[in-house]
Amino acid sequence: MPAADDAEHINNINILDNNPNLYLNKTLNKTEDKEDNMLNLKLNNYTNSNNNNCGNDNTINPAFIEENIINGVDDIAISDILNSMDEAVIITNNENKILFCNNYFTINFSISLNNCLNRNIKEISFFKYLFSDDLIVPSEIRDLASGYKVTNIHEIDNKNHYFENDRIPIYDHSGETKGIIYLIRDITKEIKFEQKLNILAKTDSLSGLYNSRYFYEELEKEIARCARYDCDLVLMFIDIDNFKMFNDTFSHKAGDEIIKFTAASLNNSVRKKIDVICRYGGDEFVAILPNTDANRSTIVANRILNYFNNGFNDKLKNIIGEIKEKENDSINVAENNKINIDSHLERNSNNIFDNKKISLSIGISEYKNGKKAKELINEADGAMYKAKQQNGGRFYIYK
Structure with a gap:
């Protein structure tokens, strides 16, 4: 026990589940007279009927708990402490009947105290999400230990909330289990923050597509699946033709808009929740098409x-419109070299740099004969350069 001069105003509640008794200890230090006061409230001897600790069915008597927890130092009762906690506390007996639940539980789960006490815990709607069909029996209670956690989802106000449940066995003086204390915490904020971090870790911030890290993980998974089940798989490598020239001419901000537009072109041309689209880096993109062979991939390539x-010129009009608000009708490409924007828009063409157009080149490789990820990527990349050599704006299948 700490001395008075070693700790000031210490309040410590310990639940010792490894002790034959359940102790709720409140250590108080009074600095005025340097006297230590220890209040040991032992919820024990439940089976001793002479002390009126139990009912006829050999269960914890709620009246006994209330009687024993109210006397204490400075009129602070254990029930007051439990009702002040920022998490739900529920106490049950071996028959799963609720003997106590604190204010946090009744308020946040919109259930009155009268509707909780002496009811089987599985009759409360929240706990239907928490337990399997089998009730907890005394033999299973013995196997529980502090720190055993179950995370489950429960809907409040039409929104999913995540809860962590910590179960702590209650022992009597002989070491027999008499019930369970449930500590239930709402961890929704923590879970959603973790989910957000996971999304950020695998998402490209500019395009909104998956990043290269996620691409490598998914490609390995798909190759393993194809090797096992002998199914089709196609990898596409996509690059924006003449992007550097566009970027240098219209600014990096305008180039960012083309990156986003390319991402939208890919997203709107593939199967949702089946095909995987990623930004590989810079102006390069990749697409994983499961259960697709080379012939069917040409349909997807043409769609992209x-x-x-079809949408590029409208996108360019928007980009140029924003630029024209700040600059003249012409944009300097280099010294003594200008592009007439209005003339370009009248032509309604992607050919804004003489015969060089802004388009996409797509390379296609097909999984077969136990190819590795690196092989597929190199083949698709090589096929993409073949498409570029033919002035871009087309696809090429690796042969």
């Missing part, structure tokens, strides 16, 4: 090219 080509 058409979406990009």
Whole structure:
């Protein structure tokens, strides 16, 4: 026990589940007279009927608990402490009947105290999410230990909340289990923050697509699946033609808009929740197409090219419109070299640099014969450069 001059105003509540008794200890230090006061409230001898600690069914008597926890130092009762906690506290007996629940539980789960006490814990709607169909029996209670946690989802106000449940066995003086203390914490904020971090870790911030790290993970998974089940798989490597020239001409901010537009072109041309689209880096993108062979991949490739080509000019109008608000109708490409924007818009063409157009080149490789991820990537990359050599704006299948 700490001395008075070693600790001032210490309040410590310990639940010792390894002790045959359940102790709720409140250590108080009074600095005025340097006297130590220790209050040991022992919830024990439950089976001693002479002390009226139990009911006829050999269960914890709620009246006994209330009687024994109210006397204390400075009129602070254990029930007051439990009702002040920022988490739910529920106490049950071996028959799963609720003997106590604190204010946090009744308020946050919209259930009155009268509807809780002496009811089987599984009759309370919240606990239906927490337990399996089998009730906890005394033999299982013995196996529980402090720190055993279960995370579950419960809906409050039409929103999913995540809860962590810590179960602590209650022992009597002979070491027999008499019930369980449930500590239930709302960990929704922590879970959502963790989910947000996970999303950020695998997402490219500019395009909103998955990043290269996620791409490598998914490609390995798909290759392993194909090797096991002998299924089709196609990898696409996509690059924006003449992007550097566009970027240098219209500014990096305008280039960012083209990156986003390319991402939208890909997203709107593939199967949702099946195909995986990622930004590989810079102006390069990759697409993993499960259960797709080379022939069917040409349909997807044409869809991507058409979406990009049909929407590019409108996107460029928006980009140029923003630039024209700040600058003249012409934008300097280099010294003594200008592009006439209005003339370009009238032509309604992607050819804004003489015969060089802004388009997409797509390389396609197909999984077969136990290929590794690196092989697939190199083949798709090589096929993409073949498409570029033919002036871009097309796809090429690796042969």
